[in-house]
Amino acid sequence: MKGNELVILDRRHLVERILCSRDDLLLVTGLGAPTWDVAALGDNLNNFYLWGGMGGAVPTALGLALAQSKRRVLVLTGDGEMLMGIGSLATVAVQKPKNLVIGVIDNQRYGETGMQRSATAFGVDIASIARGAGFETATNVTTYGELDSVIPQIYNSQGPLLFNFKVTVSDHPMILPEKNGLELKHRFRAHILNAKKKIGG
Amino acid sequence: MNENVDWSDEIFSILLEQRIKQVAYVPDAGHKKLIERVNEDNYFRDVPLTSEEEGVALLSGAWLGDERGVLLMQSSGVGNIINMLSISVECRFPLFMIITMRGEWGEFNPWQVPMGKATQSTLEAMDVKVIRVDVPDKVAETVAAGIKLTFDSGRMVAVLIGQRVIGSKDWNR
Numbered sequence: 575m576k577g578n579e580l581v582i583l584d585r586r587h588l589v590e591r592i593l594c595s596r597d598d599l600l601l602v603t604g605l606g607a608p609t610w611d612v613a614a615l616g617d618n619l620n621n622f623y624l625w626g627g628m629g630g631a632v633p634t635a636l637g638l639a640l641a642q643s644k645r646r647v648l649v650l651t652g653d654g655e656m657l658m659g660i661g662s663l664a665t666v667a668v669q670k671p672k673n674l675v676i677g678v679i680d681n682q683r684y685g686e687t688g689m690q691r692s693a694t695a696f697g698v699d700i701a702s703i704a705r706g707a708g709f710e711t712a713t714n715v716t717t718y719g720e721l722d723s724v725i726p727q728i729y730n731s732q733g734p735l736l737f738n739f740k741v742t743v744s745d746h747p748m749i750l751p752e753k754n755g756l757e758l759k760h761r762f763r764a765h766i767l768n769a770k771k772k773i774g775g
Numbered sequence: 776m777n778e779n780v781d782w783s784d785e786i787f788s789i790l791l792e793q794r795i796k797q798v799a800y801v802p803d804a805g806h807k808k809l810i811e812r813v814n815e816d817n818y819f820r821d822v823p824l825t826s827e828e829e830g831v832a833l834l835s836g837a838w839l840g841d842e843r844g845v846l847l848m849q850s851s852g853v854g855n856i857i858n859m860l861s862i863s864v865e866c867r868f869p870l871f872m873i874i875t876m877r878g879e880w881g882e883f884n885p886w887q888v889p890m891g892k893a894t895q896s897t898l899e900a901m902d903v904k905v906i907r908v909d910v911p912d913k914v915a916e917t918v919a920a921g922i923k924l925t926f927d928s929g930r931m932v933a934v935l936i937g938q939r940v941i942g943s944k945d946w947n948r
Contacts, residue, residue, distance in 0.1 A: 637836025661825030
């Protein structure tokens with residue numbers, strides 16, 4: 575709550591700025607608004623959208639990052655989803671995947687259920703929790719200037735990294751991607767395996 | 776019951792043969808030896824979890840990236856994975872689990888009994904194929920068949936190793 579009036583980052587602008595230079599980045603999105611934010615930029619075969627399994631975004635991205643160690647993996651999820659799977663930060667810290675980046679889009683609310691406050695609205699600091707787990711880089715990002723400085727880290731710095739983006743409470747249109755899980759799995763795997771053949775990995 | 780059959784070693788060999796790569800687990804005494812062997816072997820990626828549900832998501836991601844995995848836990852862990860199985864069901868991810876049973880055969884801790892009793896029906900309620908094994912020398916073939924069913928048919932499979940099997944081993948709690 576305190577300081578929330580100082581928050582200026584818009585979640586859609588943020589996601590657009592991060593992903594405009596995505597190249598062959600693999601992206602996992604946590605259920606709810608982060609999935610809609612990414613879908614609003616248009617579909618991409620390197621996206622795996624979660625529509626359920628709350629708390630599972632980070633471990634899904636971890637399994638992918640371990641399996642595809644030559645590819646950069648970003649997971650974008652919300653504060654509520656991250657809090658439900660908060661233990662997975664310990665699991666990631668133990669594995670130390672160099673290619674995994676976690677981006678938390680933190681509006682301090684449960685956006686899909688009526689904008690109830692999450693624990694981050696009461697001062698719980700996800701970046702501090704990640705540092706406590708053993709992440710060497712885990713920071714809060716609150717301005718566009720800070721955002722511009724972390725984007726190169728998202729693509730180039732050694733992971734695991736966590737950035738907790740403080741964003742405004744906003745009312746963007748829901749942009750829904752494909753929701754058939756079987757279809758999402760097939761197309762993601764087919765695309766990744768095809769890319770692997772091309773680079774001879 | 777043949778007490779000389781070392782089913783943990785047999786499982787280890789099968790995991791290698793079947794190209795299982797990510798071994799995710801919340802420890803159980805019944806899995807002690809298997810976990811130790813996996814920890815010591817550089818081929819495997821061992822992933823200790825804070826909660827079993829992470830393993831369901833982890834192995835979904837592993838499959839997206841074209842790696843096979845296994846999730847090891849005790850029966851109480853089944854209670855922790857239920858909603859996360861929604862991912863496996865909706866996407867038809869292969870998911871292979873080896874679950875050691877508590878609360879059913881000479882259990883000393885009454886708090887293990889409720890989840891032990893509910894393990895099989897809970898898994899089946901989420902459409903997981905459950906295969907029980909209660910004899911040590913049937914563990915290996917059950918695990919091998921379970922892995923084939925999982926990855927060749929794209930299904931969720933849980934092998935439940937009865938507490939009677941674990942109890943028949945000389946493991947120290």
